[in-house]
Amino acid sequence: MENQFSLAHLTVIDSPPPEMTYLAARAGYDFVSFRPIYMGLPGESNYNLAQNKQMFKDTKSAMKETGMKLLDIELAKIYDGVDPKSYEPAFEVAAELGARHVLSSIWTDDRNYGIERFAEICELAKPFGLTVDLEFVPIASVVDLAGAMDVLRTAKQENSGLMIDVHHFHRSGDKAEDLLNVPRDWFNYLHLCDAPVEIPSSKEEMTRILREERSYLGEGGIDVAGVVDRIPNVPYSIELPNIKKTQELGYEEFARRCLQTAKDYLNRQVKT
Template sequence: MTRQFSLAHLTVLDCAPPEMTYLAARAGYDFVSFRPIYMGLPGEPNYALAENKQMLRETKKAMFETGMKLLDIELAKVYDGVDPKSYLPAMEVAAELGGRHVLSSIWTDDRNYAIERFTEICELAKPFGLTIELEFVPIASVHNLDGALDVLNTVNQKNAGLMIDVHHFHRSKDNVEDLDAVPRDWFRYLHLCNAPGEIPAWKPEMTRVLREERSLLGEGGIDVGSIVNRIPNIPYSIELPNAKLAQELGNEEFARRCLQSAKDYLNTHPLTKQEVK
């Protein structure tokens, strides 16, 4: 079974897109996944390529020289007061770079508002040929599979899909069997990692782990195979931030270890239910 892998930006967040592209190519990835939508989070660099023309030129050059492809961009958040049109420049850049998908998540408790804004994001993405992939996040408003499916079934947008993050799925305490009922064409890529099996009860600790202390495949406490086995064979975007290990190894070696551990894990855990896509 042929598998493809992307390097998610959160794994090497201190690498700007050009540097990250060269790094991903040397480490053996098929794709990169950028964060060109600046969210103003503490300590997070601004990689808004639409505003930084020099960085955009350098990114194009890196992608041309390496043959690396862009899988997706993030994060088109839905929150109170959001203007979905503010995501248009990033969508344009994604399309210009040959990207396929835009990751989204919902951070407002107003369901009707969330439905309206998510629908608008989907509509804005259509002219660019981009899909909008909804990710449920345990610390967000839409925090589990049921919540995400409710949104997707309600908006009924052809370019909307579901992006499963293995860490988030485990933390949401969802049942893997429920993935069988999800339309197969809603799955376009997933976030692959591992993490400690114990689920933090304190939100700040949950946030800390998901942002900076996930585990290599085979080293955490999540039964990754049981989740991945329910999903078609789609690209795996390795989102595995681990600040300590990245500092010890350096970003490139860390990215290489992330990829090799994922390949080793998947090769030793037969995924019998997957469909080749």
């Protein structure tokens, strides 16, 4: 099966969804991955399509004009005090735009609370035909493959899935062969990037690299091929934020190079 690629929000973080759609189409992507759930992070732009009706209309027009498809939306974040129902407007917008998946991650240390809220989010997303795909993040509370599998097995939601980000997978110290123990139907898509093989000793440096300085595939030391070889063929969402390269190249050329280097790497490294 021919590989398909999505342009992830963090890769072109300051591009609003309509602009991002046109950009992704010109750069040769098959999908886009939006963040219509506003996180309220410092300096973050608000792309809440449920509230911004004009931006939603422009996004819908851009997708129709380009034929671009929406792979997933983010981020249904689970934290102490979260109200899962607050994500419903984003689910509705995502469904109207044809999305398939919702990305989620857990940032509470209360295991039972995190699992209960994850299950609730899955139930809320189900009527919209969306899966909820759990991503483990080494700076969050669910930090590795074992923790994510624990959540999924305990929540027992038919529309839940596991989303592996190869950066986080490497930083968590997981082994590619462990992916063979994951149910095949849990995999819906994958985040691709590269990074230095050395794992930062501080949370601050790990955070800086994952948000600002990831590498093109093949330019770091992560065993991306080892991960890809052990999961089914799914769409690859390129999440590769790099402030220096985007300032140098501009978003469109950077996105194009992200895609080309990913294709070159996969054609060169991954078994067929």
